[in-house]
Amino acid sequence: MNTKKTHDVIIVGAGVIGCSIAYHLTKAGFNVALIEQKHVGAGASGANFGMVQSNDVEIKHSIPMVLKGYARFNDLEEELGMDIGFRRIASLRLLSSEAQWANSRERAMILPKAGIPYEYVSPQKVLEIEPAVNPDGLFGATYASYQGQANPFLLMWGFLRKANQQGLSLLTYHELKNFIVQSGRVIGVETTRGTFYAEKIVLATAAWTRKLGILLGQNWNIHTFRASAMATERFSDLHINSIVTSADHIEAEVNGPEDAELTVMALTQTQEGNFLIAQADRPGEILDGKISHMAPRAMSTITTRFFPILRKAKIIRTWTAPTTYTDDGMPLLGPVKDLPGLILAASFRSAVVHSPVAGEIVTQLVSQGYCDLLDISPFAPERSMQEADTVYKVKTTRP
Amino acid sequence: MIEQTELIVIGAGPGGMQAAITAANAGLQVTLIDGNPLPGGQYFKQIPEHFSMSEDNSHQKEAFSLINNLNNPLIKFFSKTLVWGIFHNPKTNLWQITLHGENCPARLESPTILIASGAYDRSIPFPGWDLPGVITAGAAQVMIKTQGILPGKRVIVSGTGPLQLAAAANLVDAGAEVLEILECNRNLLQKGFPHLTSVWGQWKRVQEGFQYAGSLLKARVPYRISSCVISVTGDEKVEEATIAKLDAEGYPITASFRKVAVDTVVVGYGLTPSTEFFRLLDLDMSYSDATGVYIPMRNEFFQTSHPGIYAIGDCAGIGGAGLAMLEGKLAAIHIALQSGYLTGNKFQSLFAQMKNRLKREQNFAKMLEIVFALPKGLSTLAEPDTIICRCEQISLAEVKAAVSFGAQSLTDIKNITRSGMGNCQGRTCGSILTQILAHESHRSPADGHYLHIRPPVHPLLLEIVEEKDAEAIP
Amino acid sequence: MRVKKIGSRGQTINRGRQVQIILNDKPVFAYEGELVSTVLQSEGIHIFNRKHKTGKPAGIYCGMGICYECLVNVNGVANTRACQTPIEEGMTIHTEPEGKS
Numbered sequence: 012m013n014t015k016k017t018h019d020v021i022i023v024g025a026g027v028i029g030c031s032i033a034y035h036l037t038k039a040g041f042n043v044a045l046i047e048q049k050h051v052g053a054g055a056s057g058a059n060f061g062m063v064q065s066n067d068v069e070i071k072h073s074i075p076m077v078l079k080g081y082a083r084f085n086d087l088e089e090e091l092g093m094d095i096g097f098r099r100i101a102s103l104r105l106l107s108s109e110a111q112w113a114n115s116r117e118r119a120m121i122l123p124k125a126g127i128p129y130e131y132v133s134p135q136k137v138l139e140i141e142p143a144v145n146p147d148g149l150f151g152a153t154y155a156s157y158q159g160q161a162n163p164f165l166l167m168w169g170f171l172r173k174a175n176q177q178g179l180s181l182l183t184y185h186e187l188k189n190f191i192v193q194s195g196r197v198i199g200v201e202t203t204r205g206t207f208y209a210e211k212i213v214l215a216t217a218a219w220t221r222k223l224g225i226l227l228g229q230n231w232n233i234h235t236f237r238a239s240a241m242a243t244e245r246f247s248d249l250h251i252n253s254i255v256t257s258a259d260h261i262e263a264e265v266n267g268p269e270d271a272e273l274t275v276m277a278l279t280q281t282q283e284g285n286f287l288i289a290q291a292d293r294p295g296e297i298l299d300g301k302i303s304h305m306a307p308r309a310m311s312t313i314t315t316r317f318f319p320i321l322r323k324a325k326i327i328r329t330w331t332a333p334t335t336y337t338d339d340g341m342p343l344l345g346p347v348k349d350l351p352g353l354i355l356a357a358s359f360r361s362a363v364v365h366s367p368v369a370g371e372i373v374t375q376l377v378s379q380g381y382c383d384l385l386d387i388s389p390f391a392p393e394r395s396m397q398e399a400d401t402v403y404k405v406k407t408t409r410p
Numbered sequence: 411m412i413e414q415t416e417l418i419v420i421g422a423g424p425g426g427m428q429a430a431i432t433a434a435n436a437g438l439q440v441t442l443i444d445g446n447p448l449p450g451g452q453y454f455k456q457i458p459e460h461f462s463m464s465e466d467n468s469h470q471k472e473a474f475s476l477i478n479n480l481n482n483p484l485i486k487f488f489s490k491t492l493v494w495g496i497f498h499n500p501k502t503n504l505w506q507i508t509l510h511g512e513n514c515p516a517r518l519e520s521p522t523i524l525i526a527s528g529a530y531d532r533s534i535p536f537p538g539w540d541l542p543g544v545i546t547a548g549a550a551q552v553m554i555k556t557q558g559i560l561p562g563k564r565v566i567v568s569g570t571g572p573l574q575l576a577a578a579a580n581l582v583d584a585g586a587e588v589l590e591i592l593e594c595n596r597n598l599l600q601k602g603f604p605h606l607t608s609v610w611g612q613w614k615r616v617q618e619g620f621q622y623a624g625s626l627l628k629a630r631v632p633y634r635i636s637s638c639v640i641s642v643t644g645d646e647k648v649e650e651a652t653i654a655k656l657d658a659e660g661y662p663i664t665a666s667f668r669k670v671a672v673d674t675v676v677v678g679y680g681l682t683p684s685t686e687f688f689r690l691l692d693l694d695m696s697y698s699d700a701t702g703v704y705i706p707m708r709n710e711f712f713q714t715s716h717p718g719i720y721a722i723g724d725c726a727g728i729g730g731a732g733l734a735m736l737e738g739k740l741a742a743i744h745i746a747l748q749s750g751y752l753t754g755n756k757f758q759s760l761f762a763q764m765k766n767r768l769k770r771e772q773n774f775a776k777m778l779e780i781v782f783a784l785p786k787g788l789s790t791l792a793e794p795d796t797i798i799c800r801c802e803q804i805s806l807a808e809v810k811a812a813v814s815f816g817a818q819s820l821t822d823i824k825n826i827t828r829s830g831m832g833n834c835q836g837r838t839c840g841s842i843l844t845q846i847l848a849h850e851s852h853r854s855p856a857d858g859h860y861l862h863i864r865p866p867v868h869p870l871l872l873e874i875v876e877e878k879d880a881e882a883i884p
Numbered sequence: 885m886r887v888k889k890i891g892s893r894g895q896t897i898n899r900g901r902q903v904q905i906i907l908n909d910k911p912v913f914a915y916e917g918e919l920v921s922t923v924l925q926s927e928g929i930h931i932f933n934r935k936h937k938t939g940k941p942a943g944i945y946c947g948m949g950i951c952y953e954c955l956v957n958v959n960g961v962a963n964t965r966a967c968q969t970p971i972e973e974g975m976t977i978h979t980e981p982e983g984k985s
Binding site for chain 3: 445447452457458459460461462463464465467530531540541542543544545546548549550552553554555557558559560561563579580583584585621624625646647684797800801802803832833834837838868869871
Binding site: 323 | 936
């Protein structure tokens with residue numbers, strides 16, 4: 012049986028972006044429903060390490076936005092009235108070759124000028140920062156001394172807790188089946204548990220955005236890959252101080268159709284002492300959240316290459332989530348030109364750091380119809396894209 | 411090349427063994443896998459190879475007759491082996507399991523998997539339930555019957571149903587002083603009466619029951635209905651238990667509280683199905699009120715929503731060993747039919763022979779379920795500082811705070827509090843969280859969904875995942 | 885406490901041969917076929933480990949490998965389930981006071 016309800020805004024997708032938008036819109040007094048097909052953070056937002064990082068930013072147009080987002084974390088815990096596990100932490104990207112360093116050289120020139128620390132460090136310096144790194148074949152690293160990390164779940168629930176107090180309707184396990192379009196305007200959504208109407212619909216749907224766009228005749232330029240990860244038990248024989256990533260994917264060649272293969276490793280240690288290890292699998296629109304039969308092995312292999320001591324850590328759990336990227340490294344953020352009533356906020360590179368500012372931007376778009384917080388015209392959903400610098404991209408031989 | 415077989419059976423308890431034997435007799439190549447050193451599961455749990463018994467009883471003889479039938483060239487049995495993942499291999503279009511054990515391959519593929527992973531003791535949290543000295547009925551039985559070790563000297567047994575009686579009898583036989591047996595239910599006969607006919611064909615069980623009663627009567631152990639242990643205290647170990655009478659809904663009656671000095675409390679509140687593989691596979695599930703967890707939906711041949719995955723025995727709903735063996739047999743002949751080892755006619759005639767017995771076993775299970783259903787009040791014994799998630803040490807107050815943030819599912823609670831993120835992966839606290847969430851949010855327990863499981867289903871050294879695989883995959 | 889008579893009709897359980905293991909740096913005798921948890925129990929040890937966050941004591945609870953309460957260090961591998969690990973001659977076992985004691 013369908014129920015008819017009317018809201019000012021319906022947000023689709025309870026990831027970190029959707030939760031932030033829900034918080035900012037309800038704070039501004041709007042009547043908001045947040046619709047989610049599963050539970051809160053069921054996609055990439057619940058599968059990441061909560062890196063509040065500015066050094067991975069797309070460098071042509073996105074620096075002002077990432078700086079605004081990053082700055083918000085200074086007092087976000089106070090604003091939300093909740094511990095979100097935020098801490099300052101350095102980011103260390105291990106390099107195995109000069110080619111890998113060449114890939115980051117432009118970034119190393121631009122970022123420091125914008126106030127984002129980012130530099131090359133020698134193998135000796137790497138070992139000073141992280142003594143447990145295996146020095147074999149190490150060319151050096153790029154080092155961003157001043158980054159951050161939050162608990163992604165507590166960040167989402169920090170936004171939601173406030174949003175709920177501000178009158179949000181949180182509707183989990185409501186899967187979007189179709190849009191309701193009237194006279195060319197998007198006016199509502201049909202879900203598995205009822206139909207809902209609103210003045211504005213915001214898609215904060217990350218990897219699902221492309222699929223939803225097809226329902227509206229749109230061909231949004233978003234690519235998907237699986238990000239797989241695993242958590243170990245608390246492991247007292249190793250303590251690391253930074254978020255450590257690898258860059259071996261730059262020379263890697265991906266060619267089988269389905270098997271997970273390494274494109275990049277990321278490793279961090281929680282405040283409880285567990286290690287979190289992630290990798291990006293090959294590109295492919297796999298949305299079911301099931302980890303590939305090859306991913307646990309691939310993750311273990313790359314981890315022990317850089318941190319042999321972790322062989323003796325026990326894996327408690329692995330998981331996977333579809334993650335997105337765009338060819339130019341920028342999000343799809345703004346009103347959809349030919350579909351009044353519809354706003355996109357999808358495919359952020361580093362969604363966590365952008366989440367507070369994305370909430371501000373969408374709130375401006377809803378309340379005044381435009382955004383003057385910063386220039387979002389480069390992020391227009393219908394733009395044509397050119398390949399940007401590809402920090403996380405792998406050479407792909409599509410079968 | 412990854413090794414392949416025609417049927418993988420996970421769990422060598424009564425149901426899994428019966429399924430493997432039936433399938434092999436029909437001609438299928440079967441790989442049977444179990445984590446224990448010997449086959450038998452919990453029901454037919456064997457003493458270690460290095461131990462011996464002075465005399466085998468009828469239960470042990472029944473176990474041996476089943477175990478001996480595993481000696482079939484078509485059955486490959488891997489003991490002490492953990493199945494840590496089930497994946498779909500898109501290249502072969504087969505199910506691929508990842509294993510860890512001494513003599514097993516690292517990966518094995520098959521078109522069909524029969525899951526018979528059994529059940530374990532259900533947990534009810536109460537103040538002090540995490541003190542050393544509080545053990546489950548299953549633990550008490552394993553210790554005494556297969557290790558010859560007595561868990562304590564002064565013991566109270568608290569819970570419901572026949573399993574705690576069995577544990578109490580084992581304790582008495584091995585020389586412990588069982589002070590009382592507390593049954594949280596009441597009106598056992600009245601509730602059971604309408605189902606009395608279900609006892610037909612269950613004489614062996616009734617006989618077993620008399621045997622327990624014999625031991626307990628001889629030791630003059632008081633059996634009190636509408637009672638349970640509501641809290642336990644002690645300095646780092648159980649020293650004292652508080653016992654209460656319960657009202658009709660299972661809430662403790664304050665005036666009835668009394669304290670008893672004990673060194674061990676055995677709790678037996680029925681069983682929780684081991685559903686981790688079904689949750690791992692994202693099968694279609696439905697909430698079962700009787701067990702408090704989601705169980706897989708199955709057709710009459712125990713096929714799940716994935717045609718290649720069968721689920722039999724206690725892991726798919728508590729029914730006991732007899733039902734598990736029948737389900738295993740029927741699932742196995744259905745798999746034989748599907749794989750071309752049995753004709754449609756032969757299958758139909760075998761199926762017809764089993765139908766009545768199956769119905770009787772199902773009725774008997776239903777009777778036990780109704781008579782020994784957990785009363786509502788038991789899920790409210792925990793105090794704010796009572797630990798709910800033992801692995802991550804998360805208290806009831808923390809779980810309630812998560813619900814107050816707006817958590818709508820078990821996964822939300824897990825993500826906010828870390829409850830269920832630890833070593834046991836929510837096996838102990840999962841069904842407890844369901845009850846707390848339903849109680850606090852005034853919603854149906856089914857609305858909380860369930861905690862997802864991802865490989866490995868038990869924690870595993872990173873070097874195992876890395877190196878064992880290197881053997882299987884060139 | 886190890887017992888011999890365990891059945892309702894007086895059946896007795898016979899153990900395997902005696903072997904030596906090292907428990908908390910001291911040699912201890914145990915019987916082949918016994919579990920690590922059995923040996924700890926017969927040595928009167930109830931606290932197998934302490935909880936990371938609260939320092940609370942933990943020992944045996946489920947006895948069948950489900951609950952991960954009975955974790956000890958076996959041959960250098962931390963967080964090993966005592967109730968699922970048969971002893972072997974020369975095995976070293978440490979009960980682990982992980983948190984505050």
